[in-house]
Amino acid sequence: MKVLVYSATPYTRDMLDRASKGTKHRLDYSDATLTELTAPLAQGYEAICCFVDDDVNTLVLYQLASYGVKLILLRCTGSNNVNLEVAKETGITVMRVASYSPHSVAEFTVAMMLTLNRKLHRSYNRVKEGNFLLDGLLGFDLNGKTVGIIGTGKIGSVLAHILTGFGCKILSYDLMESTYCRTIGVKYVSLSELLQQSNIVSLHLPLTPDTFHLINKDTLALMQDNAILINTSRGAIVNTADLISVLKQRRLSGVGLDVYEEESELYYHDLRDQIIDDDTFARLISFPNVLVTGHQAFFTREALDDIAETTIKNLTDYEAGVYSSNTVTQEQKIEQQIPASREGEAL
Numbered sequence: 001m002k003v004l005v006y007s008a009t010p011y012t013r014d015m016l017d018r019a020s021k022g023t024k025h026r027l028d029y030s031d032a033t034l035t036e037l038t039a040p041l042a043q044g045y046e047a048i049c050c051f052v053d054d055d056v057n058t059l060v061l062y063q064l065a066s067y068g069v070k071l072i073l074l075r076c077t078g079s080n081n082v083n084l085e086v087a088k089e090t091g092i093t094v095m096r097v098a099s100y101s102p103h104s105v106a107e108f109t110v111a112m113m114l115t116l117n118r119k120l121h122r123s124y125n126r127v128k129e130g131n132f133l134l135d136g137l138l139g140f141d142l143n144g145k146t147v148g149i150i151g152t153g154k155i156g157s158v159l160a161h162i163l164t165g166f167g168c169k170i171l172s173y174d175l176m177e178s179t180y181c182r183t184i185g186v187k188y189v190s191l192s193e194l195l196q197q198s199n200i201v202s203l204h205l206p207l208t209p210d211t212f213h214l215i216n217k218d219t220l221a222l223m224q225d226n227a228i229l230i231n232t233s234r235g236a237i238v239n240t241a242d243l244i245s246v247l248k249q250r251r252l253s254g255v256g257l258d259v260y261e262e263e264s265e266l267y268y269h270d271l272r273d274q275i276i277d278d279d280t281f282a283r284l285i286s287f288p289n290v291l292v293t294g295h296q297a298f299f300t301r302e303a304l305d306d307i308a309e310t311t312i313k314n315l316t317d318y319e320a321g322v323y324s325s326n327t328v329t330q331e332q333k334i335e336q337q338i339p340a341s342r343e344g345e346a347l
Helices: 010-020 058-067 084-089 102-118 120-128 154-164 179-183 191-197 217-222 240-248 279-284 301-320 330-336
Strands: 002-005 026-029 047-050 071-074 093-095 146-150 169-173 200-203 228-231 254-257 290-292
Touching: 002 010, 010 026, 010 301, 047 301, 058 084, 071 301, 084 093, 093 301, 102 120, 102 154, 102 200, 102 228, 102 254, 102 290, 102 301, 146 154, 146 191, 154 169, 154 179, 169 191, 191 217, 217 240, 240 279
Parallel strands: 002 026, 002 047, 047 071, 071 093, 146 169, 146 200, 200 228, 228 254, 254 290
Antiparallel strands: none
């Protein structure tokens, strides 16, 4: 099958080439992000392959359908960037990577927690300048502290397992409780109780209408003044303007963001020689207690291999007419909004 791969970085090409070796699929690559302007690149292709920041909106779907595209392969778990109702209307099948290494995001989350708590990023920069003072670098023991995990899908559950090894008390909030998490001592509480009691709060939710701006001025007001907030899920779960307002009040001792709600124009691009025309982002990274990374939590060899192999299998199954649970429908998306964190996604 002939496929155009959008947002194709060098590592994207490598992983998909390895996974497709021995198949009859033809994969062509473009580093362009999918938008209304770049959709015409798909003319002559039966399928396209997209990533998290590719915009598969109504207009794009009508364009793709007019070019004869029948399949959209998502190299991610979430499908919030696709209008599934229009995809169904135009007869385009959408398939995703339902799961990949959950350890990649969970371990990255712990790395963010430790970095912010022990100020490793600030210490690194100081030492490079010959400054070996410890003033301002005081942290705390994770042992005995309370960590609140919002969303105990696959990634949230792995994170809970890791943090029990640190001796943390784990509180969780999820509309569907995990039996595994309960067996390792996780206590399920209300969202307000979790926010009030946790020294660290970590988000592991898909983006749905119910989770959009879940962390806002009201929920932030419930958090402890010296708490740490981590988001490695989806940027729009956090209201950035409200978060900045809280930081300006000198509340929260640390914020770790691997995602940003307006990241599509920034992430996965080299903008070193350009002026970033995003005042909100500029204000956000100006805070010394904010650590921002470029949506890299998933970025491990194991996760990339899982994503590539599943993507190629989805392509093979579609071509062979084989049923796949990775096919996404509007009905499935609505169902997933009830147990909002089941996907435990980060991609």
